[in-house]
Amino acid sequence: MMEASIAQSRMLRGRTIIMMTVDKNLISMEKVADSGQCFRMSVINGGIELFAYGRRLFISRNDEGDYALDCPQGDFDGVWKDYFDLDGDYAAYENSVPAEDEFMLAAVSYGKGIRILRQEPWEMLISFIISQRKNIPAIRSCIAKLCERFGEKIEGGYAFPTPASLARLDEAALAECSLGYRTGYILSAARMVDSGDLDLDSLYSVDYADMLARLMAVPGVGPKVARCVMLFGYHRLEAFPRDVWINRVVDTHYAGNFPEQLYPGFAGVMQQYAFYYARSFKI
DNA sequence: GCCCAGGGAATCG
DNA sequence: CGATTCCATGGG
Numbered sequence: 260m261m262e263a264s265i266a267q268s269r270m271l272r273g274r275t276i277i278m279m280t281v282d283k284n285l286i287s288m289e290k291v292a293d294s295g296q297c298f299r300m301s302v303i304n305g306g307i308e309l310f311a312y313g314r315r316l317f318i319s320r321n322d323e324g325d326y327a328l329d330c331p332q333g334d335f336d337g338v339w340k341d342y343f344d345l346d347g348d349y350a351a352y353e354n355s356v357p358a359e360d361e362f363m364l365a366a367v368s369y370g371k372g373i374r375i376l377r378q379e380p381w382e383m384l385i386s387f388i389i390s391q392r393k394n395i396p397a398i399r400s401c402i403a404k405l406c407e408r409f410g411e412k413i414e415g416g417y418a419f420p421t422p423a424s425l426a427r428l429d430e431a432a433l434a435e436c437s438l439g440y441r442t443g444y445i446l447s448a449a450r451m452v453d454s455g456d457l458d459l460d461s462l463y464s465v466d467y468a469d470m471l472a473r474l475m476a477v478p479g480v481g482p483k484v485a486r487c488v489m490l491f492g493y494h495r496l497e498a499f500p501r502d503v504w505i506n507r508v509v510d511t512h513y514a515g516n517f518p519e520q521l522y523p524g525f526a527g528v529m530q531q532y533a534f535y536y537a538r539s540f541k542i
Numbered sequence: 543g544c545c546c547a548g549g550g551a552a553t554c555g
Numbered sequence: 556c557g558a559t560t561c562c563a564t565g566g567g
Contacts, residue, residue: 295548391549397565398548439563444550481550502548534548547566554559 264340266332279335281326286343287372288318288326294373294535296491298386298399299406299419308415310406311378312338315415344374344494352528357521362512363529366536373535375528376491380459381452382419383492384477387484388444397437404436425449444479451477463493470495486527496525504537505530511542 265280288307292300300309306319316339317329328339340346353371356363385405390398402419409424410417425433426449433442451457457477462470470493474485486500499519501509509517519526536542 387548390547392547392562393549393564394547394566396547396567400565437564439565440561441563479550483549487548500548503546504548538548545567547564550562552559552561555557 264335264345267327276329277331279328279330279332279339280321281328281343281345283320283324283326285345286326286374290370290373290535291343291376294370294531295395295538296487296531297376297378298395298402301399310416310418311342311382313411313413313418314338315413317415341377344377347374349374349528352522352525355522355525356529362508363533366532367529369539370532370535373531375494375496375531377494378491379419380462380488380492381422383488384448384452384459384474384480385419385425385445387487387491388448388477388479389438389441390487391441391479391484401437408432408436422449422452426453441479444477447478448480467495467497490527490530496527497523499526499530502534504534504542508533508537508542 267278267280268275288300289302291297292302292307292309297309297311299311300307306317309316309318314330314334319327319329321327328335330339353367356367358364386398386402389401393401405420405425406417409420409428411421411424412418425445428446428449430442430446433445438445448457452459457473462473465473467489470489471482471485474480474488475482480488483500483502486498489495489498490500499517505517509515517526517530522529
C-alpha cells in the first residue's frame, strides 16, 4: 500500500517550509496538466504551477521522483487531497476494460496516472462555455486574460474572477479577452450566478437529470458543456461529454455508439482516457 | 492564407 | 424529430 502523502519539512531562507509529498505512482501531474480538463495548470521551469480555489500551488519532484507540493498540511488535507482525487480507485476503473477492447486498453495504458479533478463548478462553467469551438491553447489564453484583468491579485498570480466581478462588466470590457460570440454567454452566466438565480452550491445534492437541466438552462451551455461541468466540477463520474475528438473515436472504433453501460457510474473516467489518447496521437 | 478547435442556437425540412 | 448553417477568434 503506497502512501498518499507524507509531510516533510525543509529549511528555506531561515524558515521551516512544510512540503507534502505524493507518490509518483498515484498520479501523473504532467498528464493531468495536459489532459484538457483544467486550463490553469502548466509545466514551468522544473515543476508544475497550478491555480485553483483562490490559491497558487507549485509542485516539484524530489530525488525519488515523487511529487513535492509546496503547501502546508492543512491545505493538503482541506483542498488538494480531494482536488486531485487521491482517494479514487483508478486501478479498478482501468481493470474494468474488456480484454477484447484494444482501443480502450491502449488508452488506459497510455493515460495511466490521469485523475478526474474536483474543480470549482463556477470556474468549470465559465471555462467550458469558453471552450466551444476553440482549441486548448486558445482556451488557456482566454482564461489567463480573464484572470489577469478581472481576478483578484494573489501571491504569484491571479485568482479566477468571482461571479460578481464578471457580472458588473459590460460586453466591451469582456470582449478584450478574445471571447468572440461567447461574450454574451459569459455575461449571462455570471449574472445568473451572482443574482442567485442559479445556485451552483445547491446543485451538489441534486440528481443527474436535474443537474443537467439546470446547467443547460444557461445560455451557451448545451449537452457537452454541461457534462464537462458535471464531470470536472461536480465529480459526477458518470457524465460522458462528447466533443469532436470523442466523436471521432466513437465513430472509428465503436460504430458510433460507445458502450457506457460497461462502466456503470464512471463512464466519464473512461471518456477522459479516450480523449487524452486520441488527442495525443491526433486519431 | 488556410484549417480547425473539448459546441450551441436558430432555422429548415 | 434530424440535418444544416452560422457564429468570432486565434493557435498550429
